[in-house]
Amino acid sequence: MMTSPLRLLIADDHAVVRAGLRALLDGEPDLEVIAEAGSGEEAVLLAAELAPDVVLMDLRFAGTDGVIDGAEAVRRLTTKAAGTAVVMLTSYSGRADVVRALEAGARGYVLKAGPPEELFLAVREAAAGRIGLASEVVGHLVGQVVSPPPELSEREREVVRLLADGHSNRSIAESLYLSEATVKTHLVRIYRKLGADNRAAAVSEAVRRGLLELT
Template identity: 70%
Template structure:
């Protein structure tokens, strides 16, 4: 490590993934991992306290909807960019759907990289974000170009969670239980989703979300 190394905070809820990322990044000259966590709230606290140059953020942290108020990668990104100006977030994920890319960018992310991509893409994204640029995987860039040519509705992170559970066949009561909210709140989310997507029922909503890339097959 030298004084010129880029300082990186890793945020991923899988210990093995964090270990792999740390080994990969610290094997690249000029990059230094200063901390890691698997928790969205802790990520915000660490970003504020340590002021890393770049935060590598898992898009879908498993603490989303936890009873203690935990939140996922999009909300953590939004809070970090608001609370720690100058700290740049690069989203690292397995998903390349347009909805995910757009929500990450709107939350303030400076990069979007796929976990299955080559290491050089990750290194380039980290360096680009640290210098005020944008580090995008080719797939993510293509999604953004497609969006500019054909704008579509953007669902909030919670609305995406509701539609994802809807796609898994859950009732409003089951969705409410999973997200620790009331059934009335779930119904409110669904009304908003129907309006945004121009749909009138659950099946059509899931189908339209899939078509628009707001929801991927096999997404947890």
């Protein structure tokens, strides 16, 4: 007995990426791309209208202020298209990004640079109600479980608090009576310890770990 293919929605702000993914996914007999979205907002609207089995969601969308990111789109999808699973397909493998996406309700997390087989598997796992993660992502998460995350020093916490307040490197240096070079060194260590690749992700992860409270 023939079964219907899984119906997919691709959400990415790059048309070339969407076209490549469509060609790749439509090549699988049990997968069918039914629509594309160029933003998180559009993905939420289309998912509510079309009720796909799985949405492949980019983590970050380019645009002006007010554009929602992939994690926020996932949160909205859980209420507007509750029966649809979401797999994040992104270039960002930092632990903070992975955790944020999964906490938002994503059922999978796959890297754009990974092998197609990982993407296919994640889509099928998510559609079946399971979690589909790229092997590299699993390695990050398992490493954090096996080895407790390194603690931030008091000075590093001060730097993160100033980051959260929107201070530039120069402003942080002046506030803490440090050189800008020393501030940059602290940032490198903070990013490594928090598994972040930018200032916003570092602040988000510090809040998640209870190292920082935003008022």
